[in-house]
Amino acid sequence: MAFEGLSERLQSVMKKLRGKGKVTEADVKEAMREVRLALLEADVNFKVVKTFIDRVKERAVGQEVLQSLTPGQQVIKVVNEELQELMGGEQSKLAQANKPPTKIMMVGLQGAGKTTTSGKLVRYLQKQNRRTLLVAADVYRPAAIKQLEVLGADLNTPVFSLGDQANPVDIAEQGVAKASAEGFDYVIIDTAGRLHIDEQMMDELKQIREQIRPDEILLVVDAMTGQDAVNVADHFNKQLGLTGVVLTKLDGDTRGGAALSVKSVTNCPIKFVGMGEKTDALEPFHPDRMASRILGMGDVLSLIEKAQSAVDKEKAKDLERKMRTLSFTFDDFLDQLQQVRKMGPLEDMLSMLPGAGQIKGLKNIQVDEKQLSRVEAIIRSMTPKEKEHPEIINASRRKRIAAGSGTTVQDVNRLLKQFEDMKKMMKQFSNMAKGMKKKKRGG
Numbered sequence: 163m164a165f166e167g168l169s170e171r172l173q174s175v176m177k178k179l180r181g182k183g184k185v186t187e188a189d190v191k192e193a194m195r196e197v198r199l200a201l202l203e204a205d206v207n208f209k210v211v212k213t214f215i216d217r218v219k220e221r222a223v224g225q226e227v228l229q230s231l232t233p234g235q236q237v238i239k240v241v242n243e244e245l246q247e248l249m250g251g252e253q254s255k256l257a258q259a260n261k262p263p264t265k266i267m268m269v270g271l272q273g274a275g276k277t278t279t280s281g282k283l284v285r286y287l288q289k290q291n292r293r294t295l296l297v298a299a300d301v302y303r304p305a306a307i308k309q310l311e312v313l314g315a316d317l318n319t320p321v322f323s324l325g326d327q328a329n330p331v332d333i334a335e336q337g338v339a340k341a342s343a344e345g346f347d348y349v350i351i352d353t354a355g356r357l358h359i360d361e362q363m364m365d366e367l368k369q370i371r372e373q374i375r376p377d378e379i380l381l382v383v384d385a386m387t388g389q390d391a392v393n394v395a396d397h398f399n400k401q402l403g404l405t406g407v408v409l410t411k412l413d414g415d416t417r418g419g420a421a422l423s424v425k426s427v428t429n430c431p432i433k434f435v436g437m438g439e440k441t442d443a444l445e446p447f448h449p450d451r452m453a454s455r456i457l458g459m460g461d462v463l464s465l466i467e468k469a470q471s472a473v474d475k476e477k478a479k480d481l482e483r484k485m486r487t488l489s490f491t492f493d494d495f496l497d498q499l500q501q502v503r504k505m506g507p508l509e510d511m512l513s514m515l516p517g518a519g520q521i522k523g524l525k526n527i528q529v530d531e532k533q534l535s536r537v538e539a540i541i542r543s544m545t546p547k548e549k550e551h552p553e554i555i556n557a558s559r560r561k562r563i564a565a566g567s568g569t570t571v572q573d574v575n576r577l578l579k580q581f582e583d584m585k586k587m588m589k590q591f592s593n594m595a596k597g598m599k600k601k602k603r604g605g
C-alpha cells in the first residue's frame with residue numbers, strides 16, 4: 163500500500179504529541195527530529211525535507227500553538243497543512259481547451275506506464291461523457307501501436323495510427339486534425355519513450371509540441387523509482403515545460419518519496435496517480451486528501467466518490483424499495499455484492515477510513531476475496547425459484563447447491579442463515595420506519 167512506512171511512523175509521532183496536555187518547544191523539536199528521519203527514510207528529497215521541517219518548526223513553536231488548549235492537535239494541524247502544501251496545495255485539474263479538442267501529449271520513459279495511463283485517461287474522460295481519440299505516435303517500441311489498439315478496442319475508443327514507418331510528428335499532426343474534423347473532445351497522443359533520456363527523443367518531442375501546441379503535456383513517471391522519478395521529471399520539465407505529472411504504480415510504492423518531492427523540486431503539479439494495472443485504477447490527485455491519508459486521518463471523500471461511481475443509482479433506488487417491501491432476493495444480494503466489489507480491493511477502501519491504521523485488527527487485514535467468490539458461487543448454483551424463495555431450500559437442495567458450487571453444505575447453511583438474519587433486520591427497520599411515520603401523522 164502507498165505510504166505505508168511513512169504513514170506508520172508519522173502516526174506514532176503524532177500520537178505521542180496528541181496525548182500531551184502541555185507541549186514544550188523541546189517536545190516539538192524532538193517530534194520534528196523523528197518526522198525528519200521518517201521523511202528521509204521515505205526517500206523524500208533532502209532539500210525538500212529541510213524546508214519542510216523548518217517551516218513546520220517555525221509555525222509550531224509559535225505562541226498561539228504552544229499556548230493553545232490543544233497544543234498537540236495544533237502541531238498535527240500544522241504538519242497536515244504543510245504536507246498538503248508540499249504536494250501542491252490545491253488539486254490541479256486536467257486542462258480543458260476553450261475549443262475542442264483538448265490536446266494531451268503523453269511523455270515519459272519506457273515502462274513508466276505511459277500507454278496504460280493513456281487508456282486510463284480515456285476511461286476517466288468517458289465517465290464524464292467525453293469523446294476521446296487515441297493517437298499512436300510511438301513508432302519505435304515494437305508492439306507499442308498494437309498495445310494501444312488493443313487498449314482502444316477494450317475501451318471502445320478509436321485509435322489513430324499511420325503504422326510504424328511514418329514520422330511521429332506527422333502522426334501527431336494528422337491525429338489532431340482528425341480529432342478536430344470529427345468533433346472529438348479530447349485527443350491523447352501516446353509518444354515514444356526511451357530507456358533513458360536522450361537528445362533525439364527530446365528533439366522529437368519538441369517538434370511534436372511545436373507542431374500541435376498541446377494544452378497539456380503530461381509526464382508519466384513510475385513512483386517506485388523514488389528520487390529517480392523526481393530527476394526525470396525535473397529534466398523533462400526543463401526541456402519541454404510540463405503541465406503536469408502522472409505518478410504511476412503508487413499502489414506498489416510503500417515509501418512515497420516521489421509523491422512528496424515532485425512538486426517542490428519541479429514546481430509541476432501531480433495531476434493523477436495510478437493505483438493499479440486496470441484501466442479504472444487512475445485517481446485525480448488531491449494533496450489535502452493525500453496528506454490526511456498519510457497522517458491516518460482518513461480520506462472519506464475519496465471513498466464516497468468511489469462508491470458513487472461504482473454504484474448504479476437506479477439500482478440503488480430499486481434496492482431501497484425492495485428492502486422496504488421485504489421483497490429482497492438472492493439475486494439482489496448478488497447484485498449488491500458485485501457493486502461493492504466494483505469499488506476495488508477492500509483493503510484499499512479500509513485504508514481510507516480515519517484511524518484505520520491504528521486499529522490493531524485492521525492492520526494486516528487480508529479481506530478474504532475467496533470467501534466472497536464462494537458466496538457468489540453458491541448463489542449462482544441456486545435455481546431462479548430458490549433465489550426468490552429461499553425457504554424451499556431443503557436438505558437435498560442444499561446438498562445439490564454445495565456440489566454445484568464446489569463448497570460444503572455448511573457453507574450453504576451459513577449463507578442461508580445470514581440471508582435470513584438480514585431479512586429479519588430489514589423487517590425491523592421497516593416496522594420502525596412505519597411506526598415513525600404513524601407517530602408523525604398522529605402528532
Ligand code: GDP
Binds near residue numbers: 273355410435436443
Ligand atoms: P510505457 O512503456 O510507458 O507505455 O509502459 P506501459 O503502459 O506498457 O506499462 C508498463 C507496465 O507497468 C505494464 O505492465 C503496466 O501494467 C504497468 N503499470 C502501469 N501503470 C501502473 C500502475 O499504476 N500500477 C501498477 N501496479 N502497474 C502499472
